[in-house]
Amino acid sequence: MLYDLTVVQFSKMLNNLNNILDKAEVFAAFKKVDMAVLLNSRLAADQFNLTRQIQIACDTAKVGVARLTGNLETMPKHDDTETTLEELRQRIASVIEYINGFSEADFAHAATIHVSQPRWAGKYLTGYEFAIEHAIPNLYFHVTTAYSILRHNGVEVGKKDYLGDMPYKVPVI
Numbered sequence: 445m446l447y448d449l450t451v452v453q454f455s456k457m458l459n460n461l462n463n464i465l466d467k468a469e470v471f472a473a474f475k476k477v478d479m480a481v482l483l484n485s486r487l488a489a490d491q492f493n494l495t496r497q498i499q500i501a502c503d504t505a506k507v508g509v510a511r512l513t514g515n516l517e518t519m520p521k522h523d524d525t526e527t528t529l530e531e532l533r534q535r536i537a538s539v540i541e542y543i544n545g546f547s548e549a550d551f552a553h554a555a556t557i558h559v560s561q562p563r564w565a566g567k568y569l570t571g572y573e574f575a576i577e578h579a580i581p582n583l584y585f586h587v588t589t590a591y592s593i594l595r596h597n598g599v600e601v602g603k604k605d606y607l608g609d610m611p612y613k614v615p616v617i
């Protein structure tokens with residue numbers, strides 16, 4: 445289950461974020477707005493801008509999967525130096541490629557491992573708790589905030605853009 449909740453959903457949400465960024469690019473061109481204006485936009489003065497929201501969403505996905513599978517040393521390195529839409533797209537693509545390299549088998553012991561971070565002052569969460577209480581909500585928070593920054597700036601995105609394609613089923617009659 446943790447594979448589906450992380451790799452599958454994180455990939456989907458990062459792809460949805462890419463699609464939302466496509467709409468932002470079209471909006472910027474149509475309205476003759478420098479894309480840098482959107483990338484530096486924020487909802488509140490004390491909140492990270494769009495670029496940083498995207499960076500953190502990517503970090504959350506790659507670090508979350510790496511911690512759950514014990515593969516921190518294999519993560520792609522990102523220096524948080526992106527300043528253009530293309531650089532951000534490359535970062536998103538590298539994270540999607542990285543996390544899609546994992547299989548369900550890689551998560552065999554993920555639920556019960558101990559996950560910690562330096563800022564947790566020696567405390568830990570089980571892998572299950574880390575995924576449910578930290579990684580998943582954190583990814584959705586930053587993707588939602590990126591979506592909201594663009595929506596606030598007039599980019600025509602809606603819930604279907606955020607949710608992406610759904611695996612609808614057709615009833616058999």
